[in-house]
Amino acid sequence: MIEFQSVTKRYDDGTVAVDELDLTIDDGKITVLVGPSGCGKTTSLRMINRMVEASSGTILVDGADIRSQRPAALRRGIGYVIQNAGLFPHRTVLDNIATVPILLGTKKAAARRRAEELLDTVGLPRELAKRYPAQLSGGQQQRVGVARALAADPPVLLMDEPFSAVDPVVRDDLQEELLRLQSELGKTIVFVTHDIDEAIKLGDKVAVLRVGGKLAQYDTPATLLAKPVDDFVAGFVGRDRGYRALGFLSAHGVEVAPLSTLTLGEPAPVVTGWTVVVDERRRPLGWLSAKSTVEGEIRSADLVAGGSLYVADSTAAGSLRAALDSALSSPSGTGIAVDAEGAVVGGVTADSVLKVLDAARRSGEVPS
Amino acid sequence: MSIFDQISAWLSDPDHWKTTLGIAGIPQRLAEHVQYTVLAVVIAAVIAIPLGAYIGHTGRGGTLVVGIVNSFRALPELGLLILLVLVMGLALALEAVTIALVLLAIPVLLAGTYAGVRNVDRAAVDAARGMGMSEWQVLVKVELPNALPLIFGALRSATLQVIATATIAAVVSLGGFGRYVIDGNSQREFDQMAAGAVLIAALAIVAELLLAGVQWLVVSPGLRKNSRGRARVR
Amino acid sequence: MNWIIDHLPQLLSVSGEHLQLALVPVAVGLLLSLPLAWVANRWPVARAILVPVSALLYTIPSLALFVMMPLLLGTKVLDPINVQAALTIYTVALLVRAIADALAAVPESVIQAASAMGYRAVGRFFAVELPLAVPVLIAGVRVAAVSNISLVAVGQIIGVGGLGFFLLQGFQSSPPNYQEIVGGIVLIVVLALVVDGLLALAGRALAPWNRKAVSR
Ligand SMILES: Nc1ncnc2c1ncn2[C@@H]1O[C@H](COP(=O)(O)OP(=O)(O)OP(=O)(O)O)[C@@H](O)[C@H]1O
Ligand SMILES: [Mg+2]
Numbered sequence: 001m002i003e004f005q006s007v008t009k010r011y012d013d014g015t016v017a018v019d020e021l022d023l024t025i026d027d028g029k030i031t032v033l034v035g036p037s038g039c040g041k042t043t044s045l046r047m048i049n050r051m052v053e054a055s056s057g058t059i060l061v062d063g064a065d066i067r068s069q070r071p072a073a074l075r076r077g078i079g080y081v082i083q084n085a086g087l088f089p090h091r092t093v094l095d096n097i098a099t100v101p102i103l104l105g106t107k108k109a110a111a112r113r114r115a116e117e118l119l120d121t122v123g124l125p126r127e128l129a130k131r132y133p134a135q136l137s138g139g140q141q142q143r144v145g146v147a148r149a150l151a152a153d154p155p156v157l158l159m160d161e162p163f164s165a166v167d168p169v170v171r172d173d174l175q176e177e178l179l180r181l182q183s184e185l186g187k188t189i190v191f192v193t194h195d196i197d198e199a200i201k202l203g204d205k206v207a208v209l210r211v212g213g214k215l216a217q218y219d220t221p222a223t224l225l226a227k228p229v230d231d232f233v234a235g236f237v238g239r240d241r242g243y244r245a246l247g248f249l250s251a252h253g254v255e256v257a258p259l260s261t262l263t264l265g266e267p268a269p270v271v272t273g274w275t276v277v278v279d280e281r282r283r284p285l286g287w288l289s290a291k292s293t294v295e296g297e298i299r300s301a302d303l304v305a306g307g308s309l310y311v312a313d314s315t316a317a318g319s320l321r322a323a324l325d326s327a328l329s330s331p332s333g334t335g336i337a338v339d340a341e342g343a344v345v346g347g348v349t350a351d352s353v354l355k356v357l358d359a360a361r362r363s364g365e366v367p368s
Numbered sequence: 369m370s371i372f373d374q375i376s377a378w379l380s381d382p383d384h385w386k387t388t389l390g391i392a393g394i395p396q397r398l399a400e401h402v403q404y405t406v407l408a409v410v411i412a413a414v415i416a417i418p419l420g421a422y423i424g425h426t427g428r429g430g431t432l433v434v435g436i437v438n439s440f441r442a443l444p445e446l447g448l449l450i451l452l453v454l455v456m457g458l459a460l461a462l463e464a465v466t467i468a469l470v471l472l473a474i475p476v477l478l479a480g481t482y483a484g485v486r487n488v489d490r491a492a493v494d495a496a497r498g499m500g501m502s503e504w505q506v507l508v509k510v511e512l513p514n515a516l517p518l519i520f521g522a523l524r525s526a527t528l529q530v531i532a533t534a535t536i537a538a539v540v541s542l543g544g545f546g547r548y549v550i551d552g553n554s555q556r557e558f559d560q561m562a563a564g565a566v567l568i569a570a571l572a573i574v575a576e577l578l579l580a581g582v583q584w585l586v587v588s589p590g591l592r593k594n595s596r597g598r599a600r601v602r
Numbered sequence: 603m604n605w606i607i608d609h610l611p612q613l614l615s616v617s618g619e620h621l622q623l624a625l626v627p628v629a630v631g632l633l634l635s636l637p638l639a640w641v642a643n644r645w646p647v648a649r650a651i652l653v654p655v656s657a658l659l660y661t662i663p664s665l666a667l668f669v670m671m672p673l674l675l676g677t678k679v680l681d682p683i684n685v686q687a688a689l690t691i692y693t694v695a696l697l698v699r700a701i702a703d704a705l706a707a708v709p710e711s712v713i714q715a716a717s718a719m720g721y722r723a724v725g726r727f728f729a730v731e732l733p734l735a736v737p738v739l740i741a742g743v744r745v746a747a748v749s750n751i752s753l754v755a756v757g758q759i760i761g762v763g764g765l766g767f768f769l770l771q772g773f774q775s776s777p778p779n780y781q782e783i784v785g786g787i788v789l790i791v792v793l794a795l796v797v798d799g800l801l802a803l804a805g806r807a808l809a810p811w812n813r814k815a816v817s818r
Contacts, residue, residue, distance in 0.1 A: 049498060051494070051497060051498055071500075072500045072501065072502050073500065074500070075497070075498055075499060075500035076499065076500030077500075080495065080498035080499060082491060082494060082495060082498070083491070084491050085491070085495075086489070086491035086492045086493075086494055086495030086496075087492065087495070088492050088495075088496070088510055088514070089489065089492065089514055089588075089590050089591055090510075090513040090514050090516075090587075090588035090590050090591050091588070091590065092590070099499060100499050100500065103499065103500060103501065103505070132588070132589060132590030133590065134590060145495075148495075148499075158498075371672075371673050372673070438798075439791075439795075441745070441748050441749060441752075441794075442748050442751070442752060442790075442791045442794035442795055442798070443752065443787070443791060444751075444752040444755040444756075444766070444769070444786075444787060444790045444791075445752065445755075445756065446755045446756050446758070446759075446766060446769055446770075447755060447769050447783065447786060447787035447790065448787070450769055450770075450772075450773045450783055451783055451784070451787065454773065454778050454780070454783070528661055528663070531663055532663030532664055532665070535663050535665045535666065536665060536756055536759065539759060539770070539773075540773075546665065549665055549666070549669055549759070549760075550759065553759070553760060553761075558672075558679065561669050561679075562669060562670065562673060564666075564669070565665070565666035565667075565669035565670050566666075566670075568662075568663050568665065568666035569661075569662040569663070569666045569667075569670070572661045572662055572663055572666075573658065573661050573662070576657075576661045
């Protein structure tokens with residue numbers, strides 16, 4: 001557990017970057033610090049490993065004041081990942097990852113062996129081990145940065161906008177990877193970003209800071225979206241928050257109605273309405289329009305592209321947001337529900353989603 | 369006989385390769401020239417590299433370094449040499465010349481080391497501290513290895529400058545290859561002058577190639593130009 | 603100080619001579635290196651030849667290069683052309699590499715934008731690429747000018763040395779004439795600093811967009 005007790009940071013030039021911050025960061029969870037540029041996120045994060053010294057107040061890690069340890073010793077027990085990774089250009093990927101264990105006295109060979117395992121952990125092929133940072137893509141560098149921070153298996157990981165310098169697709173990959181990693185490792189992660197979507201996607205809890213280093217709200221993402229405490233937070237959380245809040249509600253209970261399907265290559269019957277066309281493994285290929293006049297076999301050229309798919313596995317139903325989106329984006333107005341293998345299991349309509357939402361609201365599951 | 373034939377005749381004359389009757393042969397002149405150069409470069413490096421690294425690491429005094437380097441570039445080598453020899457006396461000519469050479473090499477090395485350390489990716493340095501390296505470890509394990517290309521660049525410039533200035537040291541009656549140019553000039557023996565010039569150029573080129581070779585061996589492959597164009601600093 | 607005042611007319615004329623020996627090579631070298639740098643930037647083969655050759659020439663110590671010039675040019679040993687030609691070689695060796703690198707550093711997007719506006723290769727070079735290379739060019743010219751001014755003195759060893767004359771004469775007279783030596787050194791340093799300052803000002807006038815970077 002990391003505890004900020006009325007921590008203030010005033011820089012030499014008089015800038016108050018963090019003002020009387022009280023914050024309790026839970027063990028084994030991802031806590032995201034988010035807020036506009038210059039609001040003191042980086043400063044707060046760097047006070048935890050004493051890269052910045054607090055002007056007043058106390059920071060406790062597992063109940064112990066961080067000032068009771070020498071900075072270097074403290075930092076060796078805390079993973080640190082920054083924007084652009086900050087890899088050492090003169091060292092190979094493997095030696096970059098092995099840095100902290102070697103600092104801590106692990107034998108070089110053992111540290112390298114551990115580093116190789118970490119390549120697997122962060123989803124990098126082992127062939128990259130002998131490369132130098134300059135020979136990696138931005139996304140790969142960032143993964144190496146994460147592996148390097150994990151090398152000494154620290155319980156706490158500090159991450160300062162680690163994914164903000166890569167393109168959106170890669171960023172999405174890296175976020176998924178972090179969530180997967182976290183589900184296996186259960187670290188205490190403090191994650192800084194200025195991107196509210198990233199905060200909501202990754203955070204178990206999100207702390208919104210306002211400029212001047214004041215804590216505006218500290219809550220779960222669902223509560224933040226549903227009940228921002230003031231206009232600043234509401235503005236920061238952004239538009240469409242009602243819609244995005246659906247992402248936190250389970251679509252369990254949404255009716256999946258049977259859907260008539262045709263297989264590609266089959267002779268077309270007389271069409272009576274929108275029909276889903278599937279391949280031989282029942283994976284959806286597109287829609288046959290109600291007005292279509294296909295004669296003979298159905299070919300791909302006859303199909304209208306479908307919308308997003310709603311994955312309704314029996315074990316883990318998707319979110320209300322996924323279900324609603326599939327319905328709204330479908331040309332027929334009916335979203336296609338598929339199972340984990342991608343085979344069509346039925347259709348969902350916007351109506352059925354809203355009915356479940358209504359029920360959830362009445363039962364008090366949704367804060368209102 | 370063309371001048372090129374004269375040079376090769378002069379160079380292949382066995383008499384010029386032996387030291388006889390107190391007249392130094394090519395090997396001895398080479399040894400002298402190398403001795404002046406190595407001594408001066410080593411002394412300058414011992415002073416300038418740690419100082420440059422310290423200034424680069426702390427960032428304090430950077431403008432001073434740049435100022436010193438710029439003003440030294442304007443100083444005429446010949447004048448510095450002559451003045452130091454006169455002040456210290458001809459009996460201490462070797463010491464005077466060494467001091468002059470060291471003084472010329474220090475600014476180059478200081479600037480190169482300073483720029484090298486200063487130019488290391490700030491994110492890498494930040495990460496190094498964040499991982500729990502001590503200041504000394506940050507300098508030795510991260511900043512200096514990354515500064516090596518620029519430090520070597522400075523070492524090469526400094527060595528070339530010292531070789532060139534050591535040539536001029538013949539004016540104040542020191543040995544080295546410069547003697548052939550000075551003596552050839554005063555004795556109106558152009559073949560000797562030209563052969564001396566060829567020897568000097570060859571020495572400089574060999575020294576440059578040697579240092580480039582050492583740099584290739586010592587600097588991490590991750591820092592080579594083709595892997596990512598790094599800003600060059602003069 | 604007395605010596606300088608007593609010999610003022612002579613010093614001024616020798617200073618002029620010194621500057622001419624040092625700066626004509628800078629001007630000629632600049633004119634030669636522009637097309638060479640353009641060629642080096644345009645064709646990789648040319649670059650692969652020009653850059654190492656420049657580095658090699660830059661390696662040769664000044665006194666040796668002065669002495670070699672008569673061999674290459676067929677001039678007399680005491681001809682001032684020898685010193686000027688050698689300093690021109692240094693200037694070209696320094697500038698070709700620097701300008702070629704600066705041209706290579708012009709962003710591709712800028713070049714394409716210029717082409718899209720209808721510039722052809724040569725027009726684009728003078729309108730876009732060269733102006734963007736000006737800061738590097740000025741920096742190179744400053745280094746060349748300052749080091750040429752101090753190298754001219756070395757030429758005195760083979761009889762052509764501008765203010766270097768006073769250095770050697772002061773050294774060889776008995777007793778040695780310190781005033782003459784120090785006077786010579788000071789004048790050379792002053793010339794170098796003044797020329798450097800003027801070039802820096804010229805650079806600011808020519809590349810106003812770079813002012814922040816220059817003053818840094
Ligand atoms: N070393 C410093 N000296 C003086 N002021 C500083 C220093 N570092 C940061 N500040 C100031 O403190 C405030 C908070 O900075 P901080 O870097 O913590 O912001 P941030 O929330 O991380 O912003 P960003 O999203 O832009 O990274 C800013 O006003 C900044 O200008
Ligand atoms: Mg920040």
